[in-house]
Amino acid sequence: MNSFNPKNPVIQSLFGAFLIALVGVLVWQISQGLKANNIVLDWGVLGQPSQITSGSNLTTILLGMWLTIRIALVSIILALLLGIVVGVSRLSSNTVVRLVATAYVEFFRNTPLLVQIFFWYFGVFNLLPKVVQDSLDTQFGAPTVAVVAALSIYTSSYIAETIRAGIQSIPKGQFEAGDSLGLSGFQTLGLIILPQALRVVIPPLGNQFLNLTKNSSLASQLGAQELFYYGIQMQSYSGQGFVSISAITLGYLVMSLSITAILTLINNRFALAVRK
Amino acid sequence: MNIGALSFVIPGVGQFAVQTLFLGIQYLLAAITVWLVALPILLSGPLEGRIIALALLVSLHVGAGITAIAWKQRADGLEKNLAKAPRTYRLWSNVIAGLLVLLLVDLFARWLLSLPSWSAVASNLTFILIGKLRAPSNAEDLWRLWGFVPLMIGLVVGWNLFRAKKGLLGLVLGFVGVIIGTVILWPIINNQVLGGLAMSVMLALWGIVLALPLGMLVGIGRISEIPVVRISSTIWIELFRSIPFVAVIFWFYICLPYVLGQGTQLYAVVLALAIFTSSYIGEIVRAGLQSLPKGQTEASRSLGLSGSQAMIQVVLPQAIQNMIPPLVGQFISLFKDTSLTSIVSILELFGAGRSVANRLGNATFEIYLTIAVIYFIVNYSLSRLAASLEGAKAKER
Numbered sequence: 013m014n015s016f017n018p019k020n021p022v023i024q025s026l027f028g029a030f031l032i033a034l035v036g037v038l039v040w041q042i043s044q045g046l047k048a049n050n051i052v053l054d055w056g057v058l059g060q061p062s063q064i065t066s067g068s069n070l071t072t073i074l075l076g077m078w079l080t081i082r083i084a085l086v087s088i089i090l091a092l093l094l095g096i097v098v099g100v101s102r103l104s105s106n107t108v109v110r111l112v113a114t115a116y117v118e119f120f121r122n123t124p125l126l127v128q129i130f131f132w133y134f135g136v137f138n139l140l141p142k143v144v145q146d147s148l149d150t151q152f153g154a155p156t157v158a159v160v161a162a163l164s165i166y167t168s169s170y171i172a173e174t175i176r177a178g179i180q181s182i183p184k185g186q187f188e189a190g191d192s193l194g195l196s197g198f199q200t201l202g203l204i205i206l207p208q209a210l211r212v213v214i215p216p217l218g219n220q221f222l223n224l225t226k227n228s229s230l231a232s233q234l235g236a237q238e239l240f241y242y243g244i245q246m247q248s249y250s251g252q253g254f255v256s257i258s259a260i261t262l263g264y265l266v267m268s269l270s271i272t273a274i275l276t277l278i279n280n281r282f283a284l285a286v287r288k
Numbered sequence: 289m290n291i292g293a294l295s296f297v298i299p300g301v302g303q304f305a306v307q308t309l310f311l312g313i314q315y316l317l318a319a320i321t322v323w324l325v326a327l328p329i330l331l332s333g334p335l336e337g338r339i340i341a342l343a344l345l346v347s348l349h350v351g352a353g354i355t356a357i358a359w360k361q362r363a364d365g366l367e368k369n370l371a372k373a374p375r376t377y378r379l380w381s382n383v384i385a386g387l388l389v390l391l392l393v394d395l396f397a398r399w400l401l402s403l404p405s406w407s408a409v410a411s412n413l414t415f416i417l418i419g420k421l422r423a424p425s426n427a428e429d430l431w432r433l434w435g436f437v438p439l440m441i442g443l444v445v446g447w448n449l450f451r452a453k454k455g456l457l458g459l460v461l462g463f464v465g466v467i468i469g470t471v472i473l474w475p476i477i478n479n480q481v482l483g484g485l486a487m488s489v490m491l492a493l494w495g496i497v498l499a500l501p502l503g504m505l506v507g508i509g510r511i512s513e514i515p516v517v518r519i520s521s522t523i524w525i526e527l528f529r530s531i532p533f534v535a536v537i538f539w540f541y542i543c544l545p546y547v548l549g550q551g552t553q554l555y556a557v558v559l560a561l562a563i564f565t566s567s568y569i570g571e572i573v574r575a576g577l578q579s580l581p582k583g584q585t586e587a588s589r590s591l592g593l594s595g596s597q598a599m600i601q602v603v604l605p606q607a608i609q610n611m612i613p614p615l616v617g618q619f620i621s622l623f624k625d626t627s628l629t630s631i632v633s634i635l636e637l638f639g640a641g642r643s644v645a646n647r648l649g650n651a652t653f654e655i656y657l658t659i660a661v662i663y664f665i666v667n668y669s670l671s672r673l674a675a676s677l678e679g680a681k682a683k684e685r
Contacts, residue, residue: 023514024516031520041546044546049546106382107382107386108385122620123664125624126630127638127660130638130642130656131653134656138652139653222530240534257535260535265530
């Protein structure tokens with residue numbers, strides 16, 4: 013019948029050769045361009061002493077990663093808490109609460125994060141009382157505060173939708189069963205619905221955490237000294253654009269892959285618990 | 289005398305007396321909040337604020353009292369309709385929360401209007417919408433804005449044909465519209481005279497036009513039976529999905545001049561948008577294809593179609609319908625992502641706003657709020673579109 017065999021070595025190597033040729037042309041083009049501009053790639057620049065922080069340039073990149081991780085962790089916790097509150101409010105029997113929660117979700121989901129970061133930093137932060145501003149600035153750094161606020165609020169609007177979908181995926185009988193056992197609305201929600209719903213929402217939640225970590229790179233626009241900021245700084249001090257952007261990319265890849273690995277572990281645990 | 293009436297005086301106390309502890313706490317907290325907010329306004333607020341505050345306080349006390357009485361009557365067995373007390377509670381909590389929100393909105397609106405720099409925003413609004421094109425020196429290029437007309441007509445007509453299951457014709461018409469519009473607009477795009485919202489729209493449109501075929505390719509490649517294709521597509525998708533968009537922009541910003549020469553930051557940005565988005569579209573395409581029952585492929589294969597024929601003639605046409613809502617969602621993301629191109633100094637909507645804010649110095653809150661609202665209007669209409677498509681799809685089933 014059909015003689016087409018996808019694992020046919022000829023087809024494989026044809027596709028492989030095509031891809032290698034494509035990549036090769038690009039690499040050759042870029043290296044020609046580099047040569048024409050008298051730029052020499054120097055990976056040793058990572059080991060050279062840094063002009064930005066103490067230690068070598070590699071230390072600078074790692075320091076940046078450390079702040080990225082801290083910003084991401086704090087924002088994830090805040091976003092999760094906010095998101096659960098808003099997500100539950102989206103299903104409230106009180107019309108006004110529901111409308112307010114909907115407005116919150118729609119507004120923060122439909123405006124770019126960068127606009128929100130600038131809005132919190134240049135708009136709202138300046139309106140705070142001087143004392144609060146100063147204490148926040150000396151303790152955490154003003155840009156970091158603004159970025160954490162923007163990231164948690166932006167992500168919480170996505171998490172709220174995830175939580176809502178998760179709650180709605182629980183059959184109505186569960187609510188009714190809780191009711192008929194004499195539990196109050198909050199007890200039903202906290203003891204019966206949320207534990208089940210959280211299991212359903214773990215994969216999409218993990219996606220949001222991943223997005224949040226990547227989005228934290230926008231903090232560089234306010235001068236928060238995280239991975240992307242230090243990478244770009246390194247580029248402008250050393251002139252090694254390729255090396256710097258590779259270091260940034262590698263840093264984010266490592267973080268993304270670690271988060272994915274952790275999430276897979278968590279997911280497997282919960283999936284097992286269901287089967288028992 | 290019904291003991292719940294105590295709540296007329298102090299909200300919550302009546303509920304405690306009727307032994308509905310949870311409602312009591314709720315009303316007590318509500319009372320504290322409402323009094324804290326409403327009292328200062330009642331004493332020294334604008335007229336409509338005072339009226340709303342008064343109505344709020346009255347409804348708080350009346351509502352608390354009536355609710356407590358209803359609950360007491362239910363507990364005593366005087367009221368046979370068991371659903372009546374919860375209904376009363378829900379009605380009054382809606383009224384109280386509604387008035388509280390109304391009061392806060394009123395305060396916020398008054399505060400917004402009292403901000404000093406709205407006139408500065410108004411005089412810079414054309415810059416925020418069309419960029420440097422508004423300058424008198426660019427007046428002879430102003431007519432080129434008409435390029436948006438064939439563009440939009442092409443998109444709307446194409447979209448409706450697509451909805452009417454004339455996909456190919458719609459795609460061709462939409463593409464022709466985009467091409468004609470771009471040809472007219474190209475000179476002012478290329479020298480970046482066009483900016484602001486108009487530039488954001490162009491960036492997003494070109495991003496999606498390039499990203500769709502590319503995403504289709506890697507999406508189908510991801511579930512291909514040929515290992516080389518599958519692995520390279522997977523690497524493509526996973527790589528671009530795990531690094532931030534700003535990093536992608538910088539890659540292209542740094543590399544592209546070595547390939548195409550100087551002055552190519554606009555191409556770099558469009559390519560970055562397209563390639564970044566293609567990896568997300570790839571996942572949507574894959575999910576859409578996998579959502580179809582396997583029987584579809586098997587049936588077409590058993591009818592004698594080849595693998596690619598089955599994909600193009602049977603699987604894709606059905607799967608595309610499932611992909612449209614998430615694709616619209618992805619377009620919203622793309623439109624939001626165009627704001628990041630401002631960091632390589634493209635003056636699109638956010639970049640224009642940022643430069644106005646820097647120039648004026650004292651109107652930051654007003655300007656960033658305006659920018660946010662413009663983005664919101666565009667994206668919210670798109671998300672309504674996606675929701676209505678989803679609703680229509682649910683009805684079909």
